Structures are given as structure tokens and as C-alpha cells.
Amino acid sequence: MGEKSSVCIVGSGNWGSAIAKIVGQNVVEKSDMFEERVNMYMYEEKFEGQKLTEVVNQRHENVKYLPGVKLPENVVAMPDLIAASKNADILIFVMPHQFVRGTCKVMQEHIKDSALAVSLIKGFDKAPEGKPGISMISSMIEDILGIDCAVLMGANLAPEVAEEQFCEATIGCKNLADGELLKNLFEKPYFRCSICMDVQTIEMCGALKNVVGIGAGIVDGMGLGHNTKAAVLRLGLMEMVKFGEMFIDGSQEVTFFESCGVADLVATCHGGRNRMLGEAVVKSTKENPNWTIRELEKEILRGQSFQGPLVAKEIHEVLQERGKVDDFPLFKAIYKICQREMPPQEFIDCLRCHPEHMD
Template identity: 75%
Template sequence: MSDQKKTICIIGSGNWGSAVSKLAGESALAQPDKFEERVNMYMYEENFEGQKLTEVVNQKHENVKYLPGVKLPENVVAVPDVVEASKNADVLIFVMPHQFVRETCKRMKEHVKDTALAVSLIKGFDLHPETKGKIAMISNLIEDILGIDCCVLMGANVAPEVAAEQFCETTIGCKTKEQGYLLKSIFEKPYLRVSLCMDIDTVEMCGALINVIAIGVGIVDGMGQGHNTKAAVLRLGLMEMVKFGELFIQDCQKITFFESCGMADLVATCYGGRNRQLGEAVVKSDKPIKQLEKDILRGQSFQGPLVAKEIHEILVERNIVERFPLFEAIYKICNREMEPTEFINCLRCHPAHKFSRKARPSMFFY
């Protein structure tokens, strides 16, 4: 990356995208020698109380629909055209539902600087006929379409708490120290501490799988179970995360699971994330997932059910479904193929409870 001033663009404008725009806008103002002042935020246009949402955001400097009550810096500008928003950017911050990334990148492809750096804050996998039976990272999808490097940022970062400047940590997975330090200068604040990690794929995988486990915790809440049961879901979920990494991530480093992207994000998402809300709602309501999204999220998407489906399809393709009973049970409950009451039986019979004296290739028994 050159020493010229960098232009920042955020691709996405939900509650997390808006919180990130606050971080980026403040950093651009605080470091005028490093960043251009204006920060574009691509926002899918929609109406809000009879006005275009982009116009409301630019007038009030607040995302009144997805992050109400939080003032955004005045140098953050909502732009409804993704090409217009991103064409001059040196740093592209992707924070949008993962199912829309492919088409969005295709629209941007001919207009992005070939020297730009992307960073994905997106939790999910890319399921495509070409990647059947494989883990396809969203960061790799961005790289393949745009022809630029893509780092990742994952951590225990519940958006309203970050926006309220409550202390937290996060993890940036990067390819070089230079990339990591550039991104750190955008995201790090006195209340947001950033760690750099070269284990990009594991960092990104953690972010995707955690949303599925959070649904499991919500199922437990919906059934009226207590903290002990939730702790079991977190423990067994973490074990399946590590097992998944061992099978699908080349050179997966177990220490990465102890970064903010791993254990910390697991705790934060399972106790404060919206996918936990979904798990509880699935137990208490017979409505389909799409209707629950409309009722709970006001237009945003639950990523957990989509990732659960993607995991299921990968495990079926590899014929190893039985090795991940927690993930599989959550998928079936979301798909209304299993009664939520069966979830406790899944925990009770989990293979992690079995003891083996045989030599084992992994850190766990099953």
C-alpha cells in the first residue's frame, strides 16, 4: 500500500455497518495525514416514514432504522449506488448479509481500484456449485471477483455496544503486517482493542460458526433451561468448531480459538446476539424463519440459519454428519425437521462425552 492518503468505503449499512461507519468516520477525521475526510457508506435504498433512508441518514447523521440513537460523524455519507460509493476507495469494508456478496461484487468489479484492500466483517460461507463439499470463505469470494486482497475482522462486537463505546476486543486476520496495521488504524479506539492474526481462514470460520451455536443457546432459553445447559451448548459448540477447523482449514491454529474471534465472540453472540433471539423464538413460535426475521429484525437477516444450512450441505457431501450432532440438530430445528425438545437429548448423547484410551489425532476425544 502506498503512503498516499487512503479513501475508506463501507459496503453495508445495517446496525453493524452503521457502527463501523462511526469508527471509520472518526478515524478519518482524527488522522487527516493518512485518510481522506469523506467516508462513503453504501446503503441499499429503502423508504423510511415516507422519505428515502439515505436522505434521512445524511440529514440527521443517524441510521434511524437500524442503529437509532447513535450519531454518525458528519463526514460519513450514505450513498445508494454501490459503484458510486466504492469506485475511488482504497479500503473497502464489507459488512452486509453474506448471501448478497457475490452479486454486489460483480457490480463493483470493473470499477474498483486494483490497489485497493478489502476487509470482510461478514459471517458466513459461500455455497456455490463450484464449491460443493468445500468451505468457501467470503473473503476468498471477494478476492476472486474483485482481484484484490481481502482481510477479515471478527470478534466479540455486539454493534450497539461498540457504538456506545463500551470496551471490547476484536481480531483482524491479515496476510501482511502492513495490511494489519493499516486496518488497525481504522478500527482501533481506546474502547476497542485490535489484535492481528495471520490465521485468516480460522478467524473467518469462527465468525460463521458462532452464529449457529447462538441459535442453540436461544433454543435452550426458549425451553426455560438455565445457565448450566447454556454452558453445555457453548462447550460442545466450541468443540465442534475446533473439529470443523481441523477438518476443513489448512494449518488451522488452535490458539486462534482463544482470540476475540473465537471464545470471546462465542460468549458475546450467545448471550447478546440476534441469533440467540431467533433460537428462542423458534421454540416459542411456529412461524417460519422469514416471518421471524420480519418480526424481530425490521428488515435485516438472521445469518445463523443460512450458515447452518451451508454446514449441513457440506457435511452431507463429505458423509460426516454424525460427527457434528450439535450443528445438525440446530439445522433441523430451524428447518422444522426436529422438535426443539429433542435438543436436550442431542446434548445428552453428544460423542464428546465418550472417553477413549486410543491415540487421537486431535485435542478432543471424538
């Protein structure tokens, strides 16, 4: 990399916009390290008759996905992915995980060979056909773009980060130099970052906690209390650890005690969008037995997507291949509820009969 690193944010939802606020401020404050302009790739759509990129650049606010939060003027929304990313030294990926492969394919021949990617994406994919297990988003980015990819995960609900409420995050990287560079890019007094080398476990936590968050929301939707939700968190964390042991070489239990692990799980189960989905699933089942996840997304998320149901489907398929579905009863129940194969009211039975409670 050159003396100063230029930055591009690939994605512009509520989390992408919240991180753009942090990054936009930090590159100005650390002008000896970073170029001042930050390109933010934004999928073009209409907002009140105007192009959304034009509205964002005029008002310096993502009026659709993070209204009321001012973005630094050096953050520039761009609808052209190649133009936004081609000169970047640091590529920050923050978008729904199902769009990453196609996005990287577009960028593939145009980015710098020396660029560093960092994924803030909380999801993963099935491994390529013929290979068992799961494929991490960071690995997908590395494979397609031919560059290293770090990760940033943690208890980071976007509206709270945008309001500068104190929180922590975990940077996962292969070497300390990349970690220090990214720490300088992301850290604020209210957004404290630690560095950890257990990259795949960090990334896995970010995906699986969304599934457990749906379970917490189901508990809320049923009108049950803190004790039941605490059981969901504990059993969910145990299944997360077990999943890591099964699919990630060298997964370290201590990583689950970083912000990317138990802290993110707690935040998601109390305030995340997937918790909101779980609650909506219970209420929608009572009002409309034919609801779909897509309908709930349109109703609740202003065009964004819930990641939990897709991750639940992906891990269910992987566990099926291994014949291990029944070893993860919490994950299994949440998958079946999202697929409308199980009434949400039966969720508590899965907690009651969890193997953890069997002699």
C-alpha cells in the first residue's frame, strides 16, 4: 500500500451508513494515514422521485436506511461499483451476504492487487459443490478478488453506533499489521476495537448469533420472560461453540468471550432485527397462517433483509449432509419455524427437551 490508504465502503444500508460515519471522520482526523475522500457504493434506487445517491450526497444523510444521522461530507455515495472501488486500498464490505459473490465478480478485474478487504457481513455460504461444510464470506472474497480479507464483528446495533453509544468490536485478521491499520480506521472513543487472529470463529459468531436472535424473538412474541430468553441465549451459545468445533479447525473457545461472541449474541437477542423477526413470526402466525419471510421483510425493514432465516437454511443443509441436524435442536427448530414447518408455539418444547437437559 502507498503512504496514504484510500477507502471504499461496498454497501450502504443502516450498518454501512453507520460505519461510514465513523470511517469518514477517522480518515480526516488521521490524514497522515488515509486519503480524505471515502467512496460508498450504493445500489441506485428512487427516493421521493430522486435518485437515492443524489439525495444522500445533497443532504449527507442516508434518508432511507439511517434517517436522522448526518454523514461526513467526505463520504460520497456512488452508484457505479467499479468507479467506487477501483482505486481503493481498503475495501469495506457491508451488505447482505447473498449479494457478495455477484458483487465481487463485478469488481474482480478492476481492483488493486495490493488492496485489503474487510468484511462486516454477518453470514456465510455453503461450501462449493463437492466440498462439505461451510464457506466463510471472507474466504469467498479472498477467492474471487485474490486479496486478503479481514473481518470486523461485534455487538454493534447500527442505530446505537450511529448515536455514538459506547460499544466494542472485534477485528479478525491474519497479521498484526493489518489489524493495527484497521483499528486506526475504525476505532473511536465510543467504538473500541480489539484484534484477534481467530478469524473464522469471529466470522462464524457473527452469522450464527442471528439464528439464535430469531429464537429470542419467538420467546418475546409468546409473551414469555427474561428467564426463558436467558435459556435461549445459553443453549444457543452452546450450539454455536459446538458448531465451531465441528466445522472450524483450531476454533478457540476464548474467542466466544470477545465482543464478536457472547456480547453480540446478547445485543442481537435483545435489540437486533432478527429478534424483531422472531417476535413478528409469532404474531403473524396468529393473524395470518400463510405469512412468508419476504412479506415480513417488506413490512418491517424498508427493503432490507433478515439474515437469520437464510443462515438457518444454510446451516441446516450443512448439518443434513453430516447427519448432525438432531445434535443442534435449537438451530433445527428455528429453521423449521422460518420455513413454516413447525408452529412457533412448539419452540419451547425444543428447549425443554434439549440434550443439555438429558442425563
